[in-house]
Amino acid sequence: MTQAAGREARLGGHILADALVAQGVTHAFCVPGESYLDLLDGLHARRNRIELVTCRFEAGAVHMAEAYGKLTGKPGVALVTRGPGACHAAIGVHVAFQDSTPLVLIIGQIPFEETDRESFQEVDYRKMFAPLAKWVTQIDDARRIPELMAHAFDVATSGRPGPVVVAISEEMQKEMAAVPDLPPAPVFPPHPAPEALPRMMELLRRAERPLVVLGGQAGWTAQGRADIKEFLLANDLPVAVSFRRMGLFDGTHPNYVGDLGVGADAALVRKAKESDLFIAIGTRIGETVSQGYTLMDMAGSKPIIHVYPEQAEIGRVYRPALGITADLNAFAAAARALPPVGTPVWSGWRAELRAAREAQAKAPAYEGPLNLAVALQALEKVLPPDTIFTTDAGNFATWPQRFMHVSEGQDFLGPTNGAMGYSVPAAIGAKIVHPQRTVVSFVGDGGFLMTGQEIATAFHHGVAPIVMVFNNGMYGTIRMHQEKTYPGRVSATQLTNPDFARFIESFGGHGEIVEATDQLVPAFQRAVASGKPAVIEVRTNPEQVTNRSTIAELRAQAAKG
Template identity: 85%
Template sequence: MTQAGQGEARLGGHILADALVAQGVTHAFCVPGESYLDLLDGLYARRNRIELVTCRFEAGAVHMAEAHGKLTGKPGVAIVTRGPGACHAAIGVHVAFQDSTPLVLLIGQIPFEETDRESFQEVDYRKMFAPLAKWVTQIDDAARIPELMAHAFDVATSGRPGPVVVAISEEMQRKMVTVPDIGPAEVAPAYPSPAAMERMMALLAGAKRPLAVLGGGGAWTAQGRADIRDFLLANDLPVAVSFRRQGLFDNTSPNYVGDLGVGADAALVARAKQCDLFLAIGTRLGEPISQGYTLFDMAGGTPIVHVYPDQAEIGRVYRPALGITSDLAAFAAAAKATQPVANPAWTGWRAELRMAREAQAKAGSYEGPLNLAVALQELEKALPPDTIYTTDAGNFATWPTRFMHLTEGQDFLGPTNGAMGYSVPAAIGAKITYPQRTVISFVGDGGFLMTGQEIATAFHHSVNPIILVFNNGMYGTIRMHQERHYPGRVSATQLTNPDFAKFIESFGGHGEVVEATDQLVPAVKRAIASGKPAIVEVRTNPEQVTNRSTIEQLREQARKAATAPAQA
């Protein structure tokens, strides 16, 4: 669709701002730079259409934009300056790439007449971002801004969603040209063929131990999530979610059997290997879900139905019995319309998987005054039904995914590429996107001090996420691996931390410290009631390095493994 263009000449920077408006952008997350002053001026002129969020670090800005994209299904927009700014932003682009999140990153660039002189802060972004983005381009001609920006948004949302990087040269933004704006194209989604749906249902009818796994994050619409839920429940299928996708299915449902990703329950992994039909819906069959490519044989011994919006991903690792290239919402609607399998043979199998999930989610006993499993399960009962959770990477993150139960209407945002420093800016981006919803961030002490300064952005833009900092004084995941491979030889994993509660109080926020089980819920309630950005520092037992093992247990396991060959 081509919008009526202005009949007068405009600066390139203003045309860029109008291009964002034309694509329906409501928020842009930035760290300002002199390389895009004219775009900033254009955004000032359109400040009633686009909220410009001023961030403190480029990685934080892109994480905020990525969270916005995950929640809305529309491309999040981040804007950074050239050279160091672009390099800082790269981690967020990698998150969007591996998470399949629609994102458009604009990077100010040197004057194009200075190209290849190693000018001040010069970087060839086509080379730099080639392996991290779906498409990388540079706009040197102001007359092509509407065309290239429209295409950038098309690429970010088509097929497998992902990031697009657009460099904008400095002098181009100051050129005066007359050109019409271009809005989004109306594109019908890809629907699954009736023959494919019939074949899928035939495979399902012949199964005795099927397992469905949902993935896809921001590629799902609300209607699509409702439709796929109805299909899965109508067929009484056991349903798992892929890595950090807990929000895709009601965890309290008797059909929910857990998460199949990093730190998955061994009982679920064992049963996944026993299944006789694997329905992979909206997820790549990558390293986390496949347990390091050990779940199935790659020749297709276990029948797999792989549903994905990008045909290039189907069969990339595992050869499916049936691949279905389809928009996920379109597939869900078609699946819901199918006749459910009569008298399915897997009711007992589904119940067995659910019992295993309930067993692993049962809070056990842990040494010390804080039983984090019990505290988190009490917390889930106290939070609103539309809560948004964000999580960082780290061992602490396995506690909420193991012990908490998200319900329908809640969202869970986490980096499937394992990026530390994601959760705090993602929580701020989520709160800016949906100010009325409660947003809870889970982050470790290591991850918080990577991007925790972005809490200043929350104050600057008057939003109040609640940050739970799990403090054990170490890089816990690396310490776990260290103890497994080099027990007792602690190197580079110990941390020195500030008083996190006082840190946020210095901004004028709400800070609390939790050291016992019964303190967490009251502390979070007070934090929410304060109406301020808040940090609840949860001081955990450093000896309890995972939710299944202590450091001493890991050392003992390593010692036994080391002596086993000699004993044999």
């Protein structure tokens, strides 16, 4: 064995596996491919350090890694092969980008000497992933593996977190090199500028109708959440959360006023427009939070305080009265130490917002044997206090969003880019990260048949998430828009589905069918008691296409023009 600087030479694939160990990686989610056999061999040699999770579809693998990133704040790692594998993985990279989740995707690549010949499965990943990732690179020299992998993890976690894509050529993995492993660099996060917090408190003292919106997910630690909560409660501030971030603040608390995203309560949206100070902490104030950029004007006539870890995002759309570039947890710790404003003048305003939230959470008298709102609220009462929820995209998702309350200690993971097929693999990834916690996946019938086969991964790795499939036999969100725009002209939105309970039973799991309100809780309890991966098929009324409108009502509204 050759020596260099006292270090043994290693295969590039083994150097890469050691680089992952050096960065503190504990799990990697993969669909194997011949383009990275040497890395797989390196991971075999380090199997006592990194658990390699074998998945059934590349999008599912990246969704699992993304859920890992959301829950831990550390980059989730996914490994896929070149060409089709990388293309399948792209949706998960887009989720991580729009959700600001740290992620490192490693892609096997063609031999370097075949570049630009349109070799078998050749793709230029720098071009392909340029708009989807924070950084894209390719490693063609084994000696640079520690340097480039360390930088990949630094980029994924710095500023606004996000995905990094690393392509690894075949021959590089077979090269021998003697290089040191590089651990993470000890970097202290940015703190608020000394003059920022006094200015923030002065703006707050002038306000009469302030509204706080909490966003972000992977950037928050448990201590950071506790610190920001103490600051907000000390000042009796009304707190909303951004789209699919219900786990950031206790939904049962009197200061919680709802979520600003798709399907937001109209009363909250009206109140947000009436507010005279908008305090955005950890959210980019994107299209969903701003309700299509309608809550405020971009010139800043309403004062905005924007706290975000990436300076380039502050003022990108809305010009703030005060922008604070800071790590969210550092900001929370600093804010917690501030003396409160005293007796706030907005306690009545906060109570109005909370009353609106409580009013919208009351279950209407829906027609049919299944009142999904009542059933979900009954389920909420029997869930463990540390439950992890995952959700897919679709109209079904607005039911738990509106009628359930994510409490302190629970987590809620959902894709802000509206990706269908996220929930099931995310639930499996969450259960692998936290095997002792109850994990509940909310998914529609359309989304389940996109990545539901990943339930095989749960069996393979011995974890048991509980998947609730809301089955209305259609792509419900698209049907809703269709009925609003072209009422009665149904096109391409009807679905033919399997028996979802029998589907999971074919794997050896536990299946349930729910058709009435009082059936959901017993079905859930039986699923938990089984100790197996479970699917609860909730057969919903297709006429009740949203929790606010039926198809007949949408058609009537469209007829009125």
